[in-house]
Amino acid sequence: MxxxxxxxxxxxxxxxxxxxxxxxxxxxxxxxxxxxxxxxADPHRPAVLSDPDGPTGPDVSADAPARSVAEIPDFQVPRIVTGLPEFDRVLGGGVVPGSAILLGGDPGIGKSTLMLQAGDHMARRGFNILYVSSEESAQQTKLRAARLGVGHEKLLIYAQCDLEKISRQIQKHRPHLCIIDSVQLIYKTTNPSPPGSVSQLKDCCQELVYLAKAGSSAVCLVGHVTKQGMLAGPKLLEHVVDTVLYFEGDTHHDHRIVRCVKNRHGSTMEVGIFRMGAGGLEPLDDAATLLIETHAGAASGSIITAAMQGSRILAVEVQALTTDSMLGAARRKVSGCDVNRVAMIIAVLEKRAGLRLVDKDVFVNVVGGLKVADPAADAAIALAIAGSHLKRGLTSDTLVAGELGLLGELRHINQLGARLNEAARLGFKRVIVPVQRSAADTASLAAAAKAMQIFPCRTLDEAVKLLN
Ligand SMILES: Nc1ncnc2c1ncn2[C@@H]1O[C@H](COP(=O)(O)OP(=O)(O)O)[C@@H](O)[C@H]1O
Ligand SMILES: [Mg+2]
Structure with missing residues (x-):
């Protein structure tokens, strides 16, 4: 035994x-x-890849000898372009055959919608797709497909939770992409644990990944996230797969972002940006201006910044409101950026720019439901708060970018040249930036000065004085 x-x-x-x-x-x-x-030991464990130089994992069946890097033949990772440009972008150029993708996100964010649309796009390009629905019946999936206007004959729908039956369908159809929506409900009958338990998830995921690799199918596992925002199930789920994607966004807003946190076949810097409409997800190739409210003139408490999302620069509007606090403790409510960062910015405004905010409630919001983690947004947050407090603002053709230091200094930011180019492209006329020290940044500033008026500021205090 x-x-x-x-x-x-x-x-x-x-x-x-x-x-x-x-x-x-x-x-x-x-x-x-x-x-x-x-x-x-599991004697029934399926063999993994037979190609020792394949892109998707080590070979155990045909043991290749240890070699120097120079001896390993050159290899170009093959990719299947899904036809959804924003999804391809976040994957690093398309789906790699034989790879495993894990897509996590809150309920109702649009995971099933995205995968059904991506599957249909691929089917229309001639690839076989198997969409396994473990949460919804085939009829429910059909309803969604009809609403999204998808339903190519090469897109097969299979409503099933039993892993054995799913395996048989994968072996029968050998799809280019197999979508498992969602992995939490798949179970192996030989495992006594309930579906969604660590043991079931581990067993099912490993088997699906091996099965996909053996047949060179790509597999996309759709997963839930916990209340803490982590993928439900242990981290080992993330270790088993090649690519981990998070589908983020605010269900009350249209924008959705697919963010890559792990990618064995590409960069994790890319994000895909979509808009959820009645007809499903629409890729936003030029999302740059969509996150700005249009203001007729100067609005106090509204500042636009150029923030990095992945490798992309987006013009984002930060809004702030300060009001007299009625309660003993002033409230700081933040949406779309880090509350601790805002607390630090408020402290710097108090201490270094002489603003009295201790008895003010401060509300900060990033327009469009976007989450901004880029420190270059610090200066915009600070000026939005200062502007609301002082009832002063900047014209809507002004862009602000800069990191804030605890001494009240504006610190230099990365990708300054790219941010300035984007600002010029979007028609901004004035930019407030930190004083730059590197030669490359000085050159970027000189180039940008032809199209825009540049206001280099050494400190936050200097920037606050530019509010009018
Ligand atoms: N019948 C419908 N009509 C219009 N919009 C719908 C309908 N069903 C779902 N949606 C929209 O699609 C969104 C995403 O749904 P879905 O793809 O099922 O999310 P997930 O799979 O991440 O739980 C929903 O939040 C809703 O906004
Ligand atoms: Mg779903």
Whole structure:
């Protein structure tokens, strides 16, 4: 009889423990350890890739000898272009055959919509697609397909949760892309754990990934995220796959962003930007100006910045409102940027620019439901708050970019040249930027000065004085 091994895996962080504990020693989550029993060896484990120089993983069936890098033949990663440009962009140019993609996101954000649309685009380009729906019936999927206006004959829909039956369909149809929507409901009948448990997820994902690699199909696993915003199931799910994508956005806004956090076949710098409409997701190739409200003239408390999203520059409007606080403790409510960063900016405004905000409620919002983590947005947040407080503003053709230091200094930002080019392209006439030290940045500023008026500021105080 095969020897079995028992251990415990944390549902939150994926750490393995030899015995059960009430609290995970790694991530401090309570009651998160789940028992796993693993057979020592699985004789039915499918063979992985047969090509030792293939793009999608190491070979175990035909053991290639250890070689120097120079001896390994050159290889161009093949890609299947889905035809959804923003989705291709975030994948690094298209789907790599035999690779595994994990797509996570909140319920209702549009994961099923995106994958059905991407599947249909690929089917129209002549590829076979198998869409396995484990959450919805075939009729429900048909309703969605009809609403989205998709339904190519090469896009096969299969409503099933049983992994064995799904495997048989994959082996039968050998699709170029198999979509599993969602992986949390797939179960293996031989595993006594309930669907969605660590043990089931691990078993099912590994088998699907092996199966895909063996047949050179790409597999896309759709997953849920927990309340903390992490993919439900342990981190090991992320280790099994080649690419991890997060579908983000605010369900109350139209914009949706697909962000790549892991990619074995490309950069993780790319983001795909979509708009959710009645007819499904529309790629926004030129999203640059969509995140700006149009103001007739100067509006106090509204500043536009050029923020990086992945490798792309977007003009984003930051709005702020300061009001007298009625309660003892002033409130700081933030949407679309980091609340701690805003607290730091308020402290700098108090201490270095002489604004009295201690008894003011401060509200900050990034227009369009976008989340901005770029420190170059600091100066815009600070000027929006200062503008609302002082009832002064900048004209709507002014763009602000700069990181704020604790001494009240405006610090230099990366990609200055690219940001200035984008600002000029979008028709901005004035830019407020930090004083630059590097020669390349000085050259970019000189070039931009032909199209725009440049206001280099050493400190936040200098920038606040430009509000009128
Ligand atoms: N019948 C419908 N009519 C219009 N919009 C719909 C309909 N059904 C779903 N949607 C829109 O599509 C969005 C995404 O749905 P879906 O792709 O199922 O999300 P997920 O798979 O991420 O849970 C929903 O939040 C809703 O805005
Ligand atoms: Mg869904």
């Amino acid at each position: 095969a020897k079995t091994k028992t251990y415990f895996v944390c549902r939150q962080c994926g750490a393995m423990q030899p015995k059960w504990m009430g609290k995970c020693p790694d991530c401090s989550a309570w009651d998160s350890l789940e028992q796993m029993t693993e057979a020592a």
